[in-house]
Amino acid sequence: xxxxxxxxxxxxxxxxxxxxxxxxxxxxxxxxxxxxxxxxxxxxxxxxxxxxxxxxxxxxxxxxxxxxxxxxxxxxxxxxxxxxxxxxxxxxxxxxxxxxxxxxxxxxxxxxxxxxxxxxxxxxxxxxxxxxxxxxxxxxxxxxxxxxxxxxxxxxxxxxxxxxxxxxxxxxxxxxxxxxxxxxxxxxxxxxxxxxxxxxxxxxxxxxxxxxxxxxxxxxxxxxxxxxxxxxxxxxxxxxxxxxxxxxxxxxxxxxxxxxxxxxxxxxxxxxxxxxxxxxxxxxxxxxxxxxxxxxxxxxxxxxxxxxxxxxxxxxxxxxxxxxxxxxxxxxxxxxxxxxxxxxxxxxxxxxxxxxxxxxxxxxxxxxxxxxxxxxxxxxxxxxxxxxxxxx
Amino acid sequence: xxxxxxxxxxxxxxxxxxxxxxxxxxxxxxxxxxxxxxxxxxxxxxxxxxxxxxxxxxxxxxxxxxxxxxxxxxxxxxxxxxxxxxxxxxxxxxxxxxxxxxxxxxxxxxxxxxxxxxxxxxxxxxxxxxxxxxxxxxxxxxxxxxxxxxxxxxxxxxxxxxxxxxxxxxxxxxxxxxxxxxxxxxxxxxxxxxxxxxxxxxxxxxxxxxxxxxxxxxxxxxxxxxxxxxxxxxxxxxxxxxxxxxxxxxxxxxxxxxxxxxxxxxxxxxxxxxxxxxxxxxxxxxxxxxxxxxxxxxxxxxxxxxxxxxxxxxxxxxxxxxxxxxxxxxxxxxxxxxxxxxxxxxxxxxxxxxxxxxxxxxxxxxxxxxxxxxxxxxxxxxxxxxxxxxxx
Numbered sequence: 001x002x003x004x005x006x007x008x009x010x011x012x013x014x015x016x017x018x019x020x021x022x023x024x025x026x027x028x029x030x031x032x033x034x035x036x037x038x039x040x041x042x043x044x045x046x047x048x049x050x051x052x053x054x055x056x057x058x059x060x061x062x063x064x065x066x067x068x069x070x071x072x073x074x075x076x077x078x079x080x081x082x083x084x085x086x087x088x089x090x091x092x093x094x095x096x097x098x099x100x101x102x103x104x105x106x107x108x109x110x111x112x113x114x115x116x117x118x119x120x121x122x123x124x125x126x127x128x129x130x131x132x133x134x135x136x137x138x139x140x141x142x143x144x145x146x147x148x149x150x151x152x153x154x155x156x157x158x159x160x161x162x163x164x165x166x167x168x169x170x171x172x173x174x175x176x177x178x179x180x181x182x183x184x185x186x187x188x189x190x191x192x193x194x195x196x197x198x199x200x201x202x203x204x205x206x207x208x209x210x211x212x213x214x215x216x217x218x219x220x221x222x223x224x225x226x227x228x229x230x231x232x233x234x235x236x237x238x239x240x241x242x243x244x245x246x247x248x249x250x251x252x253x254x255x256x257x258x259x260x261x262x263x264x265x266x267x268x269x270x271x272x273x274x275x276x277x278x279x280x281x282x283x284x285x286x287x288x289x290x291x292x293x294x295x296x297x298x299x300x301x302x303x304x305x306x307x308x309x310x311x312x313x314x315x316x317x318x319x320x321x322x323x324x325x326x327x328x329x330x331x332x333x334x335x336x337x338x339x340x341x342x343x344x345x346x347x348x349x350x351x352x353x354x355x356x357x358x359x360x361x362x363x364x365x366x367x368x369x370x371x372x373x374x375x376x377x378x379x380x381x382x383x384x385x386x387x388x389x390x391x392x
Numbered sequence: 393x394x395x396x397x398x399x400x401x402x403x404x405x406x407x408x409x410x411x412x413x414x415x416x417x418x419x420x421x422x423x424x425x426x427x428x429x430x431x432x433x434x435x436x437x438x439x440x441x442x443x444x445x446x447x448x449x450x451x452x453x454x455x456x457x458x459x460x461x462x463x464x465x466x467x468x469x470x471x472x473x474x475x476x477x478x479x480x481x482x483x484x485x486x487x488x489x490x491x492x493x494x495x496x497x498x499x500x501x502x503x504x505x506x507x508x509x510x511x512x513x514x515x516x517x518x519x520x521x522x523x524x525x526x527x528x529x530x531x532x533x534x535x536x537x538x539x540x541x542x543x544x545x546x547x548x549x550x551x552x553x554x555x556x557x558x559x560x561x562x563x564x565x566x567x568x569x570x571x572x573x574x575x576x577x578x579x580x581x582x583x584x585x586x587x588x589x590x591x592x593x594x595x596x597x598x599x600x601x602x603x604x605x606x607x608x609x610x611x612x613x614x615x616x617x618x619x620x621x622x623x624x625x626x627x628x629x630x631x632x633x634x635x636x637x638x639x640x641x642x643x644x645x646x647x648x649x650x651x652x653x654x655x656x657x658x659x660x661x662x663x664x665x666x667x668x669x670x671x672x673x674x675x676x677x678x679x680x681x682x683x684x685x686x687x688x689x690x691x692x693x694x695x696x697x698x699x700x701x702x703x704x705x706x707x708x709x710x711x712x713x714x715x716x717x718x719x720x721x722x723x724x725x726x727x728x729x730x731x732x733x734x735x736x737x738x739x740x741x742x743x744x745x746x747x748x749x750x751x752x753x754x755x756x757x758x759x760x761x762x763x764x765x766x767x768x769x770x771x772x773x774x775x776x777x778x779x780x781x782x783x784x
């Protein structure tokens with residue numbers, strides 16, 4: 001039996017998304033600039049896809065939304081644009097990021113730091129969220145950007161982006177949030193939270209990977225880094241449009257909105273079932289309080305067991321779980337989860353995560369619980385360490 | 393009847409490419425960094441796709457090849473990297489481009505020019521190709537880059553990139569060429585032509601759009617602009633890999649190599665049939681000599697007829713042809729084709745192009761010839777201008 005529970009990193013394409021894309025994969029697709037019938041039908045498909053994206057975000061008509069190749073492009077372009085347009089020109093003097101921003105934001109920050117740009121990192125509290133008040137320690141009217149993702153993909157912790165955006169408005173500092181992990185899991189309503197820039201990408205939205213988008217509040221600035229033909233849909237991002245990806249992303253956004261109640265109730269119920277079962281096992285501790293987490297995610301610290309060994313045991317039985325901390329993605333430093341959550345440093349390499357999707361079944365969760373329990377027994381018997389990590 | 397003849401801008405996905413991608417569109421796809429069975433199978437698929445790309449280009453094992461989101465990203469990153477790494481630092485002092493480089497190269501050049509960077513444009517001769525000797529007018533050891541695409545997508549003219557690359561080597565100046573329009577139409581063999589950087593993208597390779605790649609000769613420099621996790625496949629371009637796109641691109645490259653003889657003989661035969669028929673019509677002149685053109689392309693100047701009206705007439709009967717010059721992609725200037733080919737300036741808005749693919753049939757070409765002849769008669773009767781563009 002297979003149980004794919006790594007849905008905060010990559011999701012299966014929804015069959016309805018594939019069905020929407022299929023005509024574009026089976027027939028010639030006209031370029032949006034083409035002056036023939038297929039060009040015209042492509043422009044119609046593009047408009048419909050964009051309408052679905054606006055609707056899914058409750059984005060005002062007068063705001064801007066444009067397509068990209070995904071999160072890494074969104075983040076790199078944002079950071080380079082702020083650096084070139086605001087920092088190098090001397091208009092602004094620092095960038096403020098969550099201490100657990102995405103790898104692409106962190107890599108860009110590292111590069112900018114090496115060029116002399118000042119970056120401040122907002123610390124997370126022991127519940128895994130950014131303390132809103134901590135922003136006051138760093139923000140000034142000369143801050144160039146504040147960026148905090150809506151949800152931490154590893155822990156599932158929901159960040160207080162509405163309140164952070166409000167503080168930024170007072171200082172007239174642009175606020176960016178990546179909504180990728182939030183879409184389809186919790187409401188993302190641009191009438192409620194008010195960032196200046198919101199970005200997202202396809203890979204956890206049951207859409208094909210390699211597509212993303214950036215939304216800009218009316219008047220927000222964005223410096224393009226990928227140049228090309230200049231027309232209505234390429235003013236922020238050049239190059240022939242990935243229409244098939246756009247259609248897939250639009251449909252995926254529509255389905256994410258339609259299934260939000262299901263994800264917040266039925267998927268949560270399955271996650272809670274898994275959480276209760278694991279919590280009852282000795283030395284297994286869920287991280288991030290239940291109420292602060294998106295409904296599909298459970299990250300646990302497991303005493304006396306190495307993550308990688310547990311993942312290998314689970315995978316043998318078809319359970320695909322995750323631990324991002326094993327391979328810490330590059331040489332920039334993030335504080336260990338054990339530090340953030342005040343756990344014994346011995347647990348640093350002992351976290352395992354489960355991220356469900358709307359396609360996860362009760363049978364898969366039952367199978368996961370059974371497999372995890374057996375793996376725990378086997379690994380602890382096998383190991384020379386007791387559950388507390390002390391050598392026997 | 394449909395006849396899709398805009399294949400230098402966008403191609404239909406080959407059914408075999410779709411078949412290769414389909415498992416990744418129907419089942420969960422593991423992230424390449426994931427520590428579970430799906431991560432492992434993804435890494436295997438990635439390796440196989442890359443092997444196909446190396447094989448298709450005859451690329452030496454020790455050279456580098458990495459995936460991107462396509463041509464606009466390839467070109468923008470190249471130009472920004474050269475600007476930041478070589479021009480701003482004062483190491484080099486100018487960039488040399490074909491006067492008909494791609495929109496993304498031209499837009500980037502325009503931006504760099506506005507920042508004070510010197511750009512030289514290599515002129516095309518009356519056959520639509522860059523004169524090799526003209527490079528000597530501009531190149532010096534302080535040139536930062538020379539870039540000329542292998543094939544002009546509008547005219548189909550094959551550029552002398554091998555000879556240009558040779559001159560660049562003498563001056564130790566990096567030479568870049570975009571091979572997109574050449575792949576699958578003429579041999580692209582990195583053992584024969586020797587650029588330092590070669591880039592291409594998927595949209596005319598019968599692969600889904602939104603994927604591309606950059607090849608680097610051993611020792612060639614590349615400054616990444618899209619940051620992310622750092623591992624073996626993300627050292628030049630960050631972000632979660634678009635595996636489905638990579639698998640599609642790999643398969644498309646394999647098929648392009650396999651069908652090269654077909655494209656160079658059978659597709660050329662169909663194109664020649666169309667060319668002969670159109671040449672016989674009064675006031676219809678093919679541009680670029682036959683021997684200098686890729687086998688799928690025919691661009692004609694049509695006396696006394698506006699491109700857009702001809703395209704509308706053709707489209708009514710299902711014939712999807714092209715004319716890029718109608719909408720000249722942004723406010724940077726390219727010399728009109730009529731100037732380049734020494735034609736009457738009245739023909740400036742009277743070019744129509746046909747780009748076949750390996751899926752084009754004899755029936756489609758017959759239908760195109762018939763439709764073109766009827767449209768020509770109708771439009772010239774309708775118009776107040778005679779075939780020479782003089783008012784009647």
